[in-house]
Amino acid sequence: MDRRKRGPGSTVVWKYIFAGCIIIYTALVFVYMSGSNRPFKEVKQAMEKKIDTEHMKDVSSQGLKRYYGLNGADYDGVMMYVSTSSMSAEEVLVVKAKNTEQARELEDAIEKRIEERKNVFEGYAPEQVKMLKEAQKSVRGTYVFLAISPDSNSYREAFTKAL
Missing domain, CATH: 1.20.5 (Single alpha-helices involved in coiled-coils or other helix-helix interfaces)
Structure with missing residues (x-):
């Protein structure tokens, strides 16, 4: 054949x-x-609906400077919440960078902060170290997201939907 x-x-x-x-x-x-065309204000509002404000406080631009050594005025938008307790590593961060290079710099700063926090909690708070190891991070275009929390998965889901 x-x-x-x-x-x-x-x-x-x-x-x-x-x-x-x-x-x-x-x-x-x-x-x-791909990033998002949504304005930072809308993304921030959507995220703030999910955040546990009873146990977390808004530190935004001042927190970015204090905890990351980065000037919040250099970015298109900053939303940062940290735990009201110094014994907790909980943190939620959403930043809209001006460009992808700035987003990469922020990613590096996030990795450095997570490692520093692990070292702080290593000896006496294993549940905080576990939470730091399970931190949710995401970069979508110029939006950078970090959640260190028992609810980090739901925060990441809210971030993704907000975009």
């Missing part, structure tokens, strides 16, 4: 399947990595 008359070979079919997978993967990467 002549092989050419049976239709496309399996290699051709696999090429199309592979090409389709690449297209789907690329689309997902663009969706995931």
Whole structure:
């Protein structure tokens, strides 16, 4: 039997399947990595509805300077809540950077802060260290998010929906 008359070979079919997978993967990467056109004020309002303000206080730009050594005025928007107790590592941070380079700098500062906080709590508060290890971080375009909390997953979900 002549092989050419049976239709496309399996290699051709696999090429199309592979090409389709690449297209789907690329689309997902663009969706995931894309930022948001929503104004910071709207994102902040959506996040503040979720935050436990009974146990956390708003420190925003001053907190960014105090805890991260970064000037809040250099960013398009800063929302930062920290625990009212010095014995807790709880923290929620949302920053809208002016560009992706600034967002990367903020990511580095977040990693440094998490490591410093782990060292602080290492000897006497293992539950705080665990919370720091399970911190939720996300960068979407120029938006940078961090949640160190028992509710960090719900905070991250709220952040994603807010965008």
